[in-house]
Amino acid sequence: SVTLSPDPAYTNNAITASAIASDLDGDSLSFEYTWSVAGIPVQAGSGNSLGTSFYQKNVLVSVSVKAFDQTDFSSPVVESITISNTPPTTPVINISPTIPVEGIDDLVCTVASASTDIDGDSVSYGFSWTVDGSTYSNATNTSLDSTVAGAETLEGDEWICAVTPNDGTNDGIFTYTSVIIDADWAGL
Numbered sequence: 001s002v003t004l005s006p007d008p009a010y011t012n013n014a015i016t017a018s019a020i021a022s023d024l025d026g027d028s029l030s031f032e033y034t035w036s037v038a039g040i041p042v043q044a045g046s047g048n049s050l051g052t053s054f055y056q057k058n059v060l061v062s063v064s065v066k067a068f069d070q071t072d073f074s075s076p077v078v079e080s081i082t083i084s085n086t087p088p089t090t091p092v093i094n095i096s097p098t099i100p101v102e103g104i105d106d107l108v109c110t111v112a113s114a115s116t117d118i119d120g121d122s123v124s125y126g127f128s129w130t131v132d133g134s135t136y137s138n139a140t141n142t143s144l145d146s147t148v149a150g151a152e153t154l155e156g157d158e159w160i161c162a163v164t165p166n167d168g169t170n171d172g173i174f175t176y177t178s179v180i181i182d183a184d185w186a187g188l
Contacts, residue, residue: 002065002079010086011056011118016049017063017079027069034064057085057119088115088123088165088172095161095179102155102181107148109161121167130160157181
């Protein structure tokens with residue numbers, strides 16, 4: 001029998017084949033591994049591991065394994081796995097200004113450091129806001145930032161901006177940041 005690990009496998013995982021066999025004569029066994037990617041042989045010989053340079057996401061990786069008892073080979077056993085999409089990394093975000101004044105300063109949530117995607121996919125960002133625990137849905141969004149009009153803010157409000165990266169297939173891990181609205185001292 002043959003098992004492949006890890007399962008699921010991602011673009012940055014080397015794949016290892018574990019083979020188990022027995023011999024009725026008690027002979028010592030060795031294994032021959034033949035790897036294929038998308039049906040094309042890529043590595044033959046005794047290696048039970050295939051490195052990441054041979055495949056990308058959504059590709060079928062197969063290994064054919066034969067046991068050898070120093071006299072004869074067994075029939076091959078084939079095991080396959082499809083390489084999974086790796087979600088994008090979490091971006092670094094911030095809200096400016098860091099001490100916003102009520103009723104005046106717009107809150108701008110910005111992707112300060114973009115996500116990376118090991119599969120080379122383009123990453124987009126979903127923005128969401130809450131104010132004192134309630135969903136706020138009137139922000140103006142662009143591809144890398146989201147803005148709440150200053151007129152919407154009141155002293156003491158806690159505004160939280162959450163950002164979720166997406167590579168067109170999967171969401172990555174979201175991140176969030178928050179600010180507390182300061183008083184308009186000039187208006188006193």
